[in-house]
Amino acid sequence: MHFFKSQGEGLQLNKIIALYKNELIKISKKISIIIFMVILVLSCFGIGAVIKFIEMQSAQFTSISSDPSQNQFFRDDLTTQKQSQEAAIADFDKQIASLPDTPENQMAILSLQDQKAGAQDQIDMMQIEIDKEIYVGYQTNFLTQALQDFTNLKSEIRSLKSTPAESQDALWQKTLDEKNQLLTDYQKIFDSKDFKAYVDIMESSIKTDDSLDADTKKTRTEYYSLWYQLDPSGGMNDVTMSNQAQSIAQSVGDMRRSIQDKVDYTNYSQSMSLMSPVQISDMENRLAVTEYQIMHGNVAVNNGLDMNASSSSAIFGFGLFIIALMMLVLAGGAVSQEISSGSIKSLIIAPVKRWKIFTAKVMSLLTVGFIALIVLFLFGILSQGLFFGFSSTPYVYASHGIASAIPNLLYQFLSLLVSYIDIIIYMAFALMLSVLTRNTAVAVGLSIATYFGGSIVMTFMMYLPSYEWLKFIPFANLNLSGRFFPFSAMMQSITMSYSSMPFGNRFSLPSLSFSLVYLAIFLFCMTYAAMDSFNRRDLK
């Protein structure tokens, strides 16, 4: 007998690489893959174009147009309203004249006079609206706010003046002087239309207001300075941006106060409750991210209606969906299709062990998915750049209250990579079904159904109380991208709906490390089951 030397590890690798090359050739010749890739590239540009179109449509509503016909319409409307108020005043005069000046009627006359004064204030306000082109009912900016404050102030002064003479002391005089001063300041703003002046007035009035405590004064002062910093036009250019600036300014103040008091003031829909240390640390991180973005001037662009951010999430979201479908079709047929067509024979006769065939198949699937991911990344960024300009807003994250940033392109790529983990899990499932059932239709159909079903299951789970066992459901551990990068959706949620934060506590997801370990075990089990079956089972 002869003793044959083993050729060692090198040969094994050679065989796997040869099999891997063959698998790539086979996949590249599949028509379904070519179709999927074309759809992937087209969808990048298609979705970009659709979002651009939506942006152009909505731009008509958000931007303040100095359309003369529109202003004329406001003026006409105001004139009509003014006339009706004047009619009301005439009516009040008539009623007062009809009442005999007796002590019994004193109260009624005073009330009527008060109402008449109110109506007069409205008329004055409308006159200012017409004269200064500040349309309160139709627009939202600092001037409309100031004008409303101005009108309220006038009625406050009137009620101050009606104070009985005996209680008109020095404090009363000081308050009256301050309010009158404020009144003239407001009038100046209506002429100058200077947002900075408005902010200064607000800040000085907060400073002199003795009814507020030091903390509130600080919060409110910060609010106005932040608003000014984020939106120097005070809403004159873009109402949406101004609203966002205001809600961000508001949320920053709320978060600072929440951290200080350890009470959650940010969630308006829930009763105020003491925060746990974890929640406080979450809040600190959120605050750090927001402050970082404010400091680097990223807030005004990185907000809820930022089309660049929306387009990237739409393009990449749809692209990942296409890639997932493609990979499920590929993996679901990887073994069963070869068996049903008989082409597996030339692999089995070849001098390679079956586990190498399986390994090469897995490697080729991962490679094709990765190539598709790169294609999506490149064309997605290109489409975004073409339609909205290349975004340079970095992804900002924070840990232990200290914020850091990674460049946008790197973030987008990492985010896609993390999303690919989800797809790999579903792919392993499809491959396992393909090996176990040897039926392509079952493997592809069932895995795609699971892929869609997963999000539905997650939606249901959100409404369940947080049972401990829920975290052992695979779907609860998926959607890794949003959990690796929790701050990506944060600015969006601050501005879109202030009350619902990404860290909602209805259903507590398992920790990220738990999910990663869970998924690793899950993946290993599915792959092992598939490989074991592939290695052992007869091919009849």
Add this chain to the structure above:
Amino acid sequence: MLLFQCRIQGDTNMETALQIKNVSKSFGRKKVVDNISFDVRAGEVFGFLGPNGAGKTTTIKMVMGFLTMDEGNVTINGYDRHKNYEKAMGCLGGIVENPEMYKDISGRVNLEMYARLHEGVTRERIDEVVALVGMQERINDKVKKYSLGMKQRIGLAQALLHRPKVLILDEPTNGLDPAGIHELRDILKNLAHEENVAVMVSSHLLSEMQMMCDRVGIINKGKLIDVKTIEELTSLASGEIIYRIQTNQAQKAAELLKTSYPDKIKAMSEDSFDIEINKDAVPGVISILAANSIEVFGVARLETSLEDAFLQITGGGLTIE
């Protein structure tokens, strides 16, 4: 030109290239292959003969690695299939049932893909095998455009690509036209006799075996019944042979012969009758007929009784699945 010398030098005793030892396989409770052992020698064409469902394809699939063996082992060119799978399989080429390839890929790329899994298959070698099977003109077409015969040819090319020491073909003449069958026969004989390859061919057609095999293993109901050289098999049938004698007085002749050869008359018609006799008895029969002035127009030897011999060996009954 040693075209088919295996690259990996195995057992230097080249007498036995493929050894099948105590191999068994059951599907469920049914024992499809029952303790089969035989050798195929280098330089011979070995026929694996049996009726449909006898276990031929199952045995071949176990040798090729499609099915696991419940018991037993296979040695290819001295390499143990269990211990040295890849080296053993490297010396083996073959086609099981219909050759199947990747349909969306050209024949050449299919061959290249297969070649990649073997060591030392060059581009020139691919051209050589393609020429051998006469597929030069269609080799760059996609496999889905090939006819069954062309698929058989490209399958053979694939099986020969890496100069296997053992070549196993399951029902290789399926889908081939008579010219193709003839050509295949020549290729296989040449491989075995000139290139010292051990060729194993399965079939349920005895006539086919007779024309190309050196030895035949007969399998029935999962059991190997016998292994015989083709000469031995033919000599089995060398007893009494049926002759058809043409005459215008068949009835009278039969009456005359009944006395000397009772129960030997097999069939009667107006102008001929069949008689089953030994070769040596033919002159006696003719002289009796001549002596009685019966005109004999012809004496024809009917079928070789190989089919009968086969039936005799397999116990007379064919198992049909």
